[in-house]
Amino acid sequence: MEKILVVDDDEGLVHFLSRFFSGQEYDVYACGSGTAALEKVQKEAFDLILLDYKMPGLNGLDTLREIRRLQVKTPVIVMTAYGTMDTAIEAMKLGAYDYLLKPFERNELERLARDALEVNRLMKEVVSFPSSSGRPSTVPKGEVKIIGNHRRMQEVYKLIGQVAARDVTVLITGESGTGKELVARAIYHHSSRKDKPFLAVNCAAIPETLFESELFGHERGAFTGAERTHIGKFERCHGGTLFFDEIGEMPLSTQAKLLRALQYGELERVGGSQTLKVDVRIIAATHKNLENAVEEGRFREDLYWRLKIISIQLPPLRERGEDIPALVEYFVRRFGEEYQAPIRRIDDGALAKLQSHAWPGNVRELENTMRRAILLSSGDVILEEHIKFDSGQHDMPREAMGEPCWARIEKALDAIIPDLIEVCHNKIHESIIDRVEKTLIARVLQQCGHNQVKAARVLGVSRNTLRHRMKKYALPSSPD
Known part of the structure; x- marks a missing residue:
């Protein structure tokens, strides 16, 4: 807590x-x-x-x-x-x-406290690298590991080691869920700025009208509703590291001001005339092709080249399938300790099911899948029936996997057919997804001692969303 x-x-x-x-x-x-x-x-x-x-x-x-x-x-x-x-x-x-x-x-107090607690988590949860063998060992409290021994991941580790201590801008690219924020935080934790703030900005989540105010702040009276001076993220992060997630979503009007802040270390608050000096290291990430965005006029070319001093490309999970067993073992240990679940191992059939999945959501999807599997398992072994994918089956083409993998997929499909028959036979109107969600929420609440704030954080949803789901499924707010 x-x-x-x-x-x-x-x-x-x-x-x-x-x-x-x-x-x-x-x-x-x-x-x-x-x-x-x-x-x-x-x-x-x-x-x-x-x-x-x-x-x-x-x-x-x-x-x-x-x-x-x-x-x-x-x-x-x-x-x-x-x-x-x-x-x-x-x-x-x-x-x-x-x-x-x-x-x-109260709303302002709650918002500020929630944001500050998230910043605290990002700064104190250290991101580390795998051992030389590439296999996970222990999972110290407050630490997250980047897992993978694939050649392309080894290149990523090498680049992180080369640039972390050097005060340069870094652009991280890769599909959603490949771990771009983890790489950004690893650079931060191994840099000379590790004792200063680390702030993350989700460019896709900020309305265009509020973007400049969020980054550069505003003076009191700068616009309707500006009742007090607001300190922007650049000023808050003075001396530290500012991470722009999905920077391809940043409005063009804001890109010009960001370029000035990068080039000269200067900014002005919205509605202000005083030039402020800031010392901030920038790390940016995107799943988009910024070169195409530049050609189409949606991203400034001068900002693109200013960001791309060092570029790190993260491979999708489907291109490093040999890392899946190590990732699975890591998540089993991590979530087993987190939920105090007595999981000893994963069944061969369950591992085969995981290895044959296409992972459109990449490592984030695998993480969610393993978290669910541990919460749904009642014994000390994770079985095939505990593996529920975020995005449907989404498996690789039969010819790409080879006959043995395809046979395992058919076996996995056979495993869910009885559930489908039961749903139809009993005319149950809730979908299988609803049934899985209800079971998952109930198990998470139980593991968290019915602490709704902690359960919502584990599930990755807001507390209001959790309450809505609990009401929908008639789940008790406290243990019986």
Whole structure:
């Protein structure tokens, strides 16, 4: 369970924040002074710190300065009723994730806290490489491994090692689900900026009208609804690494400002006139062909070449099928430990089923498939019946796989026919997908002790979506 530290001398506000975050299933700790906060952060790790600016003795900014001197990477949100520009700028210079003006709205508090906790996870979850044998060994807590011994993956590892310590822009390309963000985080964790922020920007998820504000910030009154100065991701990430996922989706108007920030290390907030200096390393990723986008006028040529100083191409999983057993073994160990499941091995038939799949969703699809398999298995062995694919069968052509693999696919199809017959015979109106989803959600809730926040995170959905599914399937909100 994620841990939040609230530092404020206002007992009423501390009580409110403790109830607010405890209700969202976080562990909340509180103290009333900066000195007490420093003692706590030296004894235990937190995932988020909410820090008041105005306190007797050591104020919020001095406390933040000491927290950063102690090399604590935990995101800090400064809370203040004195919302001057100087306070905001100083807080960001000292490494605050953001600041909140009192009194604040619950929605704004929840959004900032959620984003900061995600940043904390990305910075602290170390990405490592496989052993020289290419086989997974142990899975230390808080660590994620890049798995694969295929020749093309070895080339990827070599490139990461060559560029990580050098402050250059990197462009990572490859199909969706091949692990582009993992490579970006591996570069970050092995760079000289590893003690500074790592922020990820999903370019496909930001509306075009908000893009510039999200990246470069805006001044109060810059547009309708801009009620306070907003610090953009570039300023938040000063000294750190900014990862642009799906950069091919970035609007042309924003690309020009990004190019200026890359070339000169300068930006202006929306509605502002002051030029700000920023020191940020850029890593970008895309599943699109940017050269085609340049030719079609959808991506700036000068930005493309500025990004492509170093290029890393990730192969799709179907082109490195010999890595599947090692990936499966890694996910079995990782999720077995995560869910405390007594899984010893995977059945030969289940492994054959996995090896014969085309994996249109690549490693991400395999990860989801293994997570489900472990949650659905009731014993210590993963069987064929536990393997449920995200995207249907999507198998390779018969002639591409060879007769033995095709025979295994036919066997896998035979295994699901009884389910289909049962559904038709009993006139059950819910689909097989619904049945699998209901079973999966029930098992995840059980494994997570009916902690809905944790279960939603495991399933990769929002808490509201989880509640909707629980209502749909009449699943209890607490153990019987």
